[in-house]
Amino acid sequence: MQIRDISVKKRLLFANFMMVFIPVCLLLLIGTAAYTGLRFTGAAQQRELVMLWPDKGPALSVQFAVSSLRARADKKGVPKLRDMQEDFQILEAQGISTMVLKDRQVLYLTPGADSGTIQEAVRKSCGDSSSMLVWNDDEFAFGYTSPRSGTTILAAGSVAFLAKDSAQDRSNRDFWENMVFVILGTAIVFIIAWGIYLSRLLSGQILEPLAALRLAASEIRKGNMDVSLGVRTQDELGETCQAFDRMRRELKKAKDTQERYEQNRKELIAGISHDLSTPLTSVKGYASGILDGIAKTQAKQRHYMEMIYQKACTMEKLVENLFIFSKLDLDRIPFHLEPVEIYGYFADFAEDRKSFLAERGLELCFQPEHRQVTVLLDRIQFQRVLENLLENSIKYKQGEAIRVSLGLEKQAAHVKLSFADNGIGVAEEELPKLFRSFYRTDPARTNVAKGSGLGLAIVRQIIAGLQGTIWAEQTPGGGLTICILLPIVEEKA
Amino acid sequence: MKKILLVEDDKGIAELERDYLEASDLAVEIVADGTEGLRKALTGIYDLLLLDVMLPGADGSRSAVRFVRSRSCPF
Numbered sequence: 001m002q003i004r005d006i007s008v009k010k011r012l013l014f015a016n017f018m019m020v021f022i023p024v025c026l027l028l029l030i031g032t033a034a035y036t037g038l039r040f041t042g043a044a045q046q047r048e049l050v051m052l053w054p055d056k057g058p059a060l061s062v063q064f065a066v067s068s069l070r071a072r073a074d075k076k077g078v079p080k081l082r083d084m085q086e087d088f089q090i091l092e093a094q095g096i097s098t099m100v101l102k103d104r105q106v107l108y109l110t111p112g113a114d115s116g117t118i119q120e121a122v123r124k125s126c127g128d129s130s131s132m133l134v135w136n137d138d139e140f141a142f143g144y145t146s147p148r149s150g151t152t153i154l155a156a157g158s159v160a161f162l163a164k165d166s167a168q169d170r171s172n173r174d175f176w177e178n179m180v181f182v183i184l185g186t187a188i189v190f191i192i193a194w195g196i197y198l199s200r201l202l203s204g205q206i207l208e209p210l211a212a213l214r215l216a217a218s219e220i221r222k223g224n225m226d227v228s229l230g231v232r233t234q235d236e237l238g239e240t241c242q243a244f245d246r247m248r249r250e251l252k253k254a255k256d257t258q259e260r261y262e263q264n265r266k267e268l269i270a271g272i273s274h275d276l277s278t279p280l281t282s283v284k285g286y287a288s289g290i291l292d293g294i295a296k297t298q299a300k301q302r303h304y305m306e307m308i309y310q311k312a313c314t315m316e317k318l319v320e321n322l323f324i325f326s327k328l329d330l331d332r333i334p335f336h337l338e339p340v341e342i343y344g345y346f347a348d349f350a351e352d353r354k355s356f357l358a359e360r361g362l363e364l365c366f367q368p369e370h371r372q373v374t375v376l377l378d379r380i381q382f383q384r385v386l387e388n389l390l391e392n393s394i395k396y397k398q399g400e401a402i403r404v405s406l407g408l409e410k411q412a413a414h415v416k417l418s419f420a421d422n423g424i425g426v427a428e429e430e431l432p433k434l435f436r437s438f439y440r441t442d443p444a445r446t447n448v449a450k451g452s453g454l455g456l457a458i459v460r461q462i463i464a465g466l467q468g469t470i471w472a473e474q475t476p477g478g479g480l481t482i483c484i485l486l487p488i489v490e491e492k493a
Numbered sequence: 494m495k496k497i498l499l500v501e502d503d504k505g506i507a508e509l510e511r512d513y514l515e516a517s518d519l520a521v522e523i524v525a526d527g528t529e530g531l532r533k534a535l536t537g538i539y540d541l542l543l544l545d546v547m548l549p550g551a552d553g554s555r556s557a558v559r560f561v562r563s564r565s566c567p568f
Contacts, residue, residue: 278503285509294512307505 009203016199024188058094065090070144073151081108096140096157102150121156135161209237213244225252271438271453275318279311321454328461335465337376339489342415343369346406362394366406372492373415381462388455389482393421415488420481431472435460495540496520500530502548527551534560
């Protein structure tokens with residue numbers, strides 16, 4: 001097992017523990033070493049401590065005073081007692097008597113002190129040495145005779161090198177030493193507790209989004225695309241979750257589109273099979289009728305032949321529409337767009353087709369206006385749109401005649417084309433389905449010859465190719481209105 | 494002569510079926526709508542009922558079930 005195989009929670013806990021544990025250990029090690037080194041070694045180390053730490057006794061000030069006197073004694077001529085006065089006071093404050101001699105003559109003697117006693121004490125401790133400092137736990141003795149000036153400085157007193165602590169001082173010191181341990185221990189416990197708390201907090205913040213991600217991935221694997229992560233933080237994990245959520249939405253969209261395509265494909269196949277098999281059955285039936293001798297008279301045989309021809313034409317039309325539809329669906333039909341003035345185009349169309357449509361029972365109404373609105377059209381494809389729409393109105397007319405009103409209306413950057421008929425119309429809920437391939441409002445798909453259900457699907461494809469939109473409405477008073485919105489490329493008043 | 498009610502919405506197929514049946518000396522009555530067909534089947538006297546499945550009005554299967562429920566006859 002590798003480190004990366006251990007859970008993030010355990011790794012985080014371990015990392016945070018180490019982050020606390022190692023500094024605490026080092027702190028303890030250094031503290032123990034320093035304490036042991038300073039407390040349990042010899043007196044020399046203690047004295048060094050005292051020398052470095054003047055609060056512990058008079059050592060440093062006495063040392064300075066002695067050094068200063070030695071330096072002043074080295075100056076040639078008669079020593080200047082005024083300059084030495086400050087050093088005398090320091091020594092005398094510690095109970096050390098001082099005297100200065102030159103040529104056996106006493107130049108200075110601590111008031112109240114006996115010169116003989118001082119000389120005796122110095123000789124006893126320092127011997128005949130011309131420069132010596134002795135300072136132990138009982139007494140202080142200093143003797144120096146300058147080889148340059150011949151000035152002699154002697155100092156002696158009963159003062160211990162280390163200040164003796166009183167019982168109260170020792171008690172205070174013990175108290176503070178204990179307090180140091182208590183504070184140190186408390187600090188360590190606090191640091192560890194704080195580390196554990198922070199690592200738990202951090203691991204929670206990391207693991208919660210990860211758990212949400214894991215759950216969402218599991219749901220998506222089961223096919224449930226509606227599970228939202230709900231992590232809204234702005235950190236790296238939050239951004240990861242949001243990216244995952246975007247991916248989920250895209251997947252859902254793609255899945256829905258795929259399902260819709262699949263449904264369309266099924267409907268298309270079902271539509272093709274039905275609409276081709278019905279006329280084919282008729283063709284087969286009529287041919288059998290002739291072969292079986294059912295059509296006994298010549299007139300009957302001719303009728304059967306005509307029926308076979310009609311059904312073949314129906315199938316040919318269906319296959320042709322299917323071919324156009326599939327080419328449009330696969331973007332295989334190139335659009336040759338050209339600017340067309342739509343008011344003039346409609347006026348010409350109405351004029352040209354009026355009589356032809358009238359023969360088929362369709363009255364085309366259009367009120368020309370003197371406006372100049374230009375749109376981009378592929379003339380051949382748009383002609384197919386108009387033919388399919390008018391053909392549709394003829395197929396679903398009520399009675400013998402039908403009236404179709406062409407309308408043009410400018411709407412901001414678009415022009416709205418409307419084809420309102422007074423035919424049998426379509427129920428409100430059926431309107432959005434009209435442009436689906438092989439869709440017919442009649443569930444029995446009664447008369448294949450009436451329509452393949454591809455006419456409006458082809459119209460929709462062409463309008464989409466012209467960057468337009470199409471929808472169906474009910475005509476007020478009955479009938480169906482098809483509306484098309486096309487973008488305007490140029491407009492003149 | 495046996496009497497048959499033919500419910501078929503495709504006019505061409507209905508005519509063809511009628512020709513075949515009449516060639517076998519059977520009298521055929523054609524109805525193009527499912528609802529009308531069921532009404533006729535329930536009110537008239539026929540020896541055989543021929544129904545298309547996909548019909549405008551009421552589809553063939555539903556009409557057959559309703560007919561069989563109201564009359565005890567082979568289906």
